[in-house]
Amino acid sequence: MNANPSDWLFDLGNTRLKCAPLVDGRCGEVIALAHGEAGFVEKLDALLPQRGGVAHLASVAPQALTVDLLDRLATRFARIDIARTQASCAGVRIAYADPSKLGVDRFLALLAAHAHGDAALVVGVGTAVTIDLIDANGQHHGGRIAPSPSLMREALHARAAVLPIAGGIRIPFAADTTDALASGCEGAVLALIADSLAAARERLGIAPALLLHGGGADALQSALPHSLSTPSLVLQGLACWARLEVEPA
Structure with a gap:
């Protein structure tokens, strides 16, 4: 499968935004930006494609920060896909009785860890x-x-x-x-x-x-x-x- 090179991955945490292009279905070169520092918006704007395909987002940041990023991504990407924790996905079965209580960052890290075998x-x-x-x-x-x-x-x-x-x-x-x-x-x-x-x-x-x-x-x-x-x-x-x-x- 050849992914659209204009598709991007975004991991929004409490301190940093990490992002990378999705290249042939895999994570490309990763760039980390501290969203509390001066110049964050300008650096992000310079990084993003003028018009992208899909922005895949995982966020554990406060709602206001997540919404602000979503608004910015919506001006650059045709679609935004927000990752959410699932009880079962890609061969991984979550132990939590309520999977929504497991942070999406932990869930995604488990997907990647399981891919190691x-x-x-x-x-x-x-x-x-x-x-x-x-x-x-x-x-x-x-x-x-x-x-x-x-x-x-x-x-x-x-x-x-x-x-x-x-x-x-x-x-x-x-x-x-x-x-x-x-x-x-x-x-x-x-x-x-x-x-x-x-x-x-x-x-x-x-x-x-x-x-x-x-x-x-x-x-x-x-x-x-x-x-x-x-x-x-x-x-x-x-x-x-x-x-x-x-x-x-």
Whole structure:
């Protein structure tokens, strides 16, 4: 199948918009824009085709931000396709009794993870940390949600302004406050991932692949040497969704 090169993929999160052209049914080169920064609108306008085919959108951002993006996309694309979580899709079966309660970003990441073929623990590090387990047969076993290290730092700073909101390095025992914050907040998430891996191994009888994605994943990867960096996992899953939307039943 040759997809229309004017079709695009959009992943709108709480901090960034990630987008890519859909090329031959797959995710093309990914561009990330921080929608809270100056010049976001101008950068997005320069990026988009003057007249595109289909804009495939996944959003977990606030409604007002999503509507603003939809309005902008509507001026450039003939059609907008909004991805939504389904109980069963592309061989993946969601564990939630009410699939609509599972964030579409987690759902799409599971579609992409399953396409890899092996059992996987999928860890997204954005505003929140999301952890989902999927077996090789496509069964989702549920997941966990926690604050990301950056959100922990923001929450601590909000309650105690003397605690710096950023900076520091992760070390076993820090000798200053900034390093202690980095070590504690990142260490909390690393411990959660380690516990989830152990629980996944016990449930499945094998060690799943560890897939990391999201804007905060790079900061943790050095402590997870066996993990796989999959920064475009949600967009890859959205490309899977797009193929299902255009292929005949």
